[in-house]
Amino acid sequence: MATGAPHLSAGRESVAVTGRVTGPDGGLEGVPVTDGVAVTQTGPDGRYELAASPRRPFVYLSVPSGYRLPTHETGTARFYRPLGAAGGGTAEASFRLTPLDRDDEQHAFLFLADPQTRTAAEMQQFRDETVPDVQEAVRALGDRPVFGVGGGDLVFDELSLFSGYEAAVEEMGIPFVQAVGNHDLNFDAPGDPGSTATFRQHFGPEYYSFDRGAVHYVVLDDVYWPGSDGFGRETGDYHGHLDAAQLAWLEQDLALVEDGRPVVVFTHIPPLSTAYERRGEDSPSVRGRIGNRAALYELLDPFDAHIVSGHVHENEHRFADGPHEHVVGTVCGAWWTGPVCYDGTPKGYAVYEVDGDSVAWRYKATGRAADHQVRAYPSGADPEAPGEWVANVWDATDDWTVVWYEDGIRTGAMARRVGLDPMSRRRHEGDNQPEKHTWVEPQPTAHLYYAPANPDANRVRVEATDPFGRTYVARPSPNRG
Template sequence: MFLTFFNMKSYTTCLLLIGLNSWFFPNDTEAQETAHGRIYLDQNKNGRFDAEEPGIPSVLVSNGEEVVASRSDGSWQLPVRAGQPLFVIKPSGYQSPLTENQLPYYYYWHQPQGSPDTEIPGLAPTGPLPGRINFPLHWHEEPERFEVLLFADPQARGMKEVNYVSHDVLEECMGTDAAFGITLGDIVADDPALFKEISESTATIGIPWYYVFGNHDHNRDVSEDEFRDETFNRFFGPSTYAFEYGKVVFLVLRDIHYSENGRYTSRYTESQLRFAKNYLEKVPLEKRVVILQHAPIVRTEGREELFRLLEGRPHTLSFAGHTHTMRHVFLGPEHGWQGDSPHHHFINATVSGSWWVGLKDETGIPHATMNDGAPNGYSLVTFDGTDYRIRFKAARRPSSYQMNIHLPDDIPARQLKNTLVIANVFAGSEKSSVSMRIGTAGSWIPMTFDPREDPLNTWMHSLDAYLEQTLPDGTRVDEGLGWKMDPPQVSGHTWSALLPANLAIGTHRLEVHTRDQFGQEYRSYRIFRVRE
């Protein structure tokens, strides 16, 4: 029996033949078989290996642990057990076929018995291992400079919030120049039945999209950890995988794992660490390695084993979501990192902000301000060779909207010496410089990095009281959902400075300027008055 990839019009049929992680027998050596296949250049893009189509050498293929390179004719061979995936690690200069929902299709699941029977299906039985499993690739021009859309936690509860995602974020991304997008987990809020709708909406942006497994993406109908991600696998493929673009390699690790009582922890399994080790041994040092996972790496059990694999490399970076805050973390010895220079870990802004809660605006979408006072949104990451920069984008706001300035509108002159200016620079970090001045010719006053609760965020939380109002017929204003913001958290990107005590009575202009670690500069202004 031969298996190859069908035309993408038959992708739905293909999905019935693939699977992941079910019926996994880690110690059953008798269940191990040998898989064979070929990586080939699909010149006519029909999804089938035709005799005249050449094999592609030196392409990496994995079973989720071992990693091998295809031979000169594109052929490969790997051991495989029931429940394991077989997948291509997309090399630079090539593209795996895309489904109609812009999902890269690069894998085969050896899952003879399929997933356990659940209300929301996992993977269908694949039957016996095919005699050959052939993976197609297409030529794809990949410049060293490219941009990535980086989402975290769309976390849609029901179709109403799928529509929030669409109108608040996706529509403004149409026409993007980004090469592809990534969602860092919590695609939905405990309802994997919505994977179809949210991936269809995201696909309308028109670029390839990669997904990470989050703690709200699991199937609650099963208790065993190895089955929890199988609905995710049916829609998006393996939850641990890798792909390459330009001079960057992206290593996706499923860090969310469950105990039988349903509690989750962020950790790496031995199998995942073996995959990371075997893959990174084949990645040249001149490439940048980017780790993608859901929860912040500083919370992840087993991170020090991963750090040992990364510390000798000159170019590393990692991204996560999960916290509904935004933060740049520079890992050092206190985090278990022993590299010569700190490792940059970026906790991305969330699309859902604070879980799509708060009073609604004139379009019917909640303000959803994140717990650190930053607006909901996403990031744009630009890679140029191994260099990179990160730029935050607030949902439905101009790209220049990068901070809020907190200062009373009217200040008595006698209180000037005690009046604090607070700037929440949404994507700022300890490596940012922030300063302020009064007017257009005043001296610049350095502002001090001063983590604290955002005053505006604290006030906005007080408005949650209005969500508890009921109409005369007993209907709640919030339609009975009762979703409120979590208590405000200390922001990791606020700065402060005292106003000059000698300002004249009258109206003044305050300007705040920031320059981040990438050299990106932003300005914001606030008008205030000094009175007798």
């Protein structure tokens, strides 16, 4: 790893990139600069030199805490410069950073998984429903600096809709970083590098990092595309994978981060979705996990790490391999067919608030108040449990407390087990619905809670308390969906 600003001369195998990173008071020292292969840092006067690979399209920096994320006019992040070698194999790339107008030790971010618009009408629905909801969520966060994350599948194979996504980001009014998803690819590309060509034109590098307050943030590209044969035929399906160059870059990037610091990684495909276990399958699909995730876990081991992803259209938390893995329900729900994902999670996004080293989160259902965190069903709603109350607590982890009351008296803790959400069954089950995409089916989820129904109880309520001490209430209704 290169550090400081050493003397550098370019050979045939590299481009000698020079430049300076400045703020209002002059050069900024210690800012990481990279081409996605090598990492260097600026010297005391903000200058750097980098021996960049001629095959890399960009030179970019890791924006330090206290400074705005540079953006395009649309609000999407622009912390990069195209790497175009001048005569003699040299290039120049300088960056000027603007300080935030307030301290960022307290800040927030919104993770929007899978907008996944396939048509102009769906893009308009995204702009009509999600944009004003995000605007309200940002207002509710007060004066914290806020950024957004487009968690991949920004569109659904129709890459011309990227411009509509950019327009939506501009309306939301906060800077956005983007991860690449499997539906954001050029499927006619002969291999993985070419598959993100259109994504790069709009959003820049596929992987990068930046700081906010005490937190180091990393965006990774974990969608590997084996390519087409040049005649419109796929040579294989995409799968979750972090290539060697990206992992080598990440090792250098994290070497500049103090052990024990919070590190939040954004990917599209989760390291491991446990959907296969809930379906009774022996192994996960190559499309639902990062095949070489152990390498990622090893790099993150020294840190207080969170990995936030989308992709599978459900909500899940997983802790088994060290980092806290957040799988976030989708903006589009079940592909814009109605109000819920196929596990019953409302369509929406996640809101994270950071105070120093502490990270708190809450799922935000589109069009609903922030305290909409539970949906309760009456006895008989689940045909597999005809004599039980059912509650879907979609953001639950093992440290939530979920209890039920009968006629004002606390009766006990509800039992958590795998099942099908009743609303999802009514809306998605069977060959003829939902009409828009009849292939959508309810999927088993592990965030359902059950309690024996008392036919003599006149009033029932469910209370769910999250790890941050916030309690949410829901009452069973016979008309849930």
